[in-house]
Amino acid sequence: xxxxxxxxxxxxxxxxxxxxxxxxxxxxxxxxxxxxxxxxxxxxxxxxxxxxxxxxxxxxxxxxxxxxxxxxxxxxxxxxxxxxxxxxxxxxxxxxxxxxxxxxxxxxxxxxxxxxxxxxxxxxxxxxxxxxxxxxxxxxxxxxxxxxxxxxxxxxxxxxxxxxxxxxxxxxxxxxxxxxxxxxxxxxxxxxxxxxxxxxxxxxxxxxxxxxxxxxxxxxxxxxxxxxxxxxxxxxxxxxxxxxxxxxxxxxxxxxxxxxxxxxxxxxxxxxxxxxxxxxxxxxxxxxxxxxxxxxxxxxxxxxxxxxxxxxxxxxxxxxxxxxxxxxxxxxxxxxxxxxxxxxxxxxxxxxxxxxxxxxxxxxxxxxxxxxxxxxxxxxxxx
Amino acid sequence: xxxxxxxxxxxxxxxxxxxxxxxxxxxxxxxxxxxxxxxxxxxxxxxxxxxxxxxxxxxxxxxxxxxxxxxxxxxxxxxxxxxxx
Numbered sequence: 001x002x003x004x005x006x007x008x009x010x011x012x013x014x015x016x017x018x019x020x021x022x023x024x025x026x027x028x029x030x031x032x033x034x035x036x037x038x039x040x041x042x043x044x045x046x047x048x049x050x051x052x053x054x055x056x057x058x059x060x061x062x063x064x065x066x067x068x069x070x071x072x073x074x075x076x077x078x079x080x081x082x083x084x085x086x087x088x089x090x091x092x093x094x095x096x097x098x099x100x101x102x103x104x105x106x107x108x109x110x111x112x113x114x115x116x117x118x119x120x121x122x123x124x125x126x127x128x129x130x131x132x133x134x135x136x137x138x139x140x141x142x143x144x145x146x147x148x149x150x151x152x153x154x155x156x157x158x159x160x161x162x163x164x165x166x167x168x169x170x171x172x173x174x175x176x177x178x179x180x181x182x183x184x185x186x187x188x189x190x191x192x193x194x195x196x197x198x199x200x201x202x203x204x205x206x207x208x209x210x211x212x213x214x215x216x217x218x219x220x221x222x223x224x225x226x227x228x229x230x231x232x233x234x235x236x237x238x239x240x241x242x243x244x245x246x247x248x249x250x251x252x253x254x255x256x257x258x259x260x261x262x263x264x265x266x267x268x269x270x271x272x273x274x275x276x277x278x279x280x281x282x283x284x285x286x287x288x289x290x291x292x293x294x295x296x297x298x299x300x301x302x303x304x305x306x307x308x309x310x311x312x313x314x315x316x317x318x319x320x321x322x323x324x325x326x327x328x329x330x331x332x333x334x335x336x337x338x339x340x341x342x343x344x345x346x347x348x349x350x351x352x353x354x355x356x357x358x359x360x361x362x363x364x365x366x367x368x369x370x371x372x373x374x375x376x377x378x379x380x381x382x383x
Numbered sequence: 384x385x386x387x388x389x390x391x392x393x394x395x396x397x398x399x400x401x402x403x404x405x406x407x408x409x410x411x412x413x414x415x416x417x418x419x420x421x422x423x424x425x426x427x428x429x430x431x432x433x434x435x436x437x438x439x440x441x442x443x444x445x446x447x448x449x450x451x452x453x454x455x456x457x458x459x460x461x462x463x464x465x466x467x468x
Binding site for chain 2: 139176177179180181182183184185186231232233234236237240379382
């Protein structure tokens, strides 16, 4: 990647390989699987074998150690070649809110126990932070972690937990004392078979329907001391770290989806004729497509900038929120434009245009709503 | 003790109250309950205090009663350092 944000030949090659892999191996039968909200464990495993889940994890922990820029390039390629945005969303949630915090804050024992499985596809990770009454105000959480000798006892309910129905491992946030506010929040690694952990019924969603979601309930759930992630009372740091990564990188695959949809729209506008000429010859149609291209070209550098900053070991809190805000809102608008360009056909499920719009809408909500991103950016500006 | 307070004051003003004069941040001014520091800023302050004064602060020492005003935080630091208050 150069300063002009063109991919280096190596990254371009990697992205092409990802596109080829995704086009051939992933996302069959998407209309039916979307309708049935069916997650593909088989495709998850194929992605792991391709190396996606292990890309940012060092080799000594079972990963490929390729770093963040190659992963962003691959994610963009997968988003272009794979129409299962739900699967890619699940992989992102697994990476940024489970594997990365364990890599950064985990003990040697935690890394050794969990990271190889998280890389090779055996383990699926999930993240429990939001609660029914603690969404944007996440540190107002009520889930309690009571310390008893060599273990903690967790009680509470987490909601909107991506991957919960299929997850093997949860990174969970709970407070040791609500009176401490954010300074009481502590992170834990909780294995699925831990007594007292229950996964609630599948939650039906508007989009990203192949990415399963559920509540996770903890009732006198005993967590060994060695499964605390980071220091007691430092969960905010773990959470914010994972959010910084997630906000900056989770939309990389949607760059590919935006490009795929742009190309489809150009093709459709050239071939579809109304009133005796291709609809692309009408400015009202052409302008929408132009705007889609402008959005794509302005979104890409924001996402790749995060990769550059993280590869240099720099913080990117402000930049990640800028990327998250701008890319998510651009994505929704471009997918809306695609539906409009395809007209009635775009509204039909079989064309697979409306699904991209439904898949896009959640992007302005998860990992912090657009309103929260603006708050973070304002704070970063000293306002 | 005054050195500790000044160090804390300068850090808070430079990080969270840009443009404000340090002298305007009084020792008894609430930091968290007034909204000057949110959860992440509080955590950054705790990390700063640990790093700067070479002490370890336990989660239970970061409640509002011990960690909301410069004077409270300075007292905690002095106690941890074994200094006279």
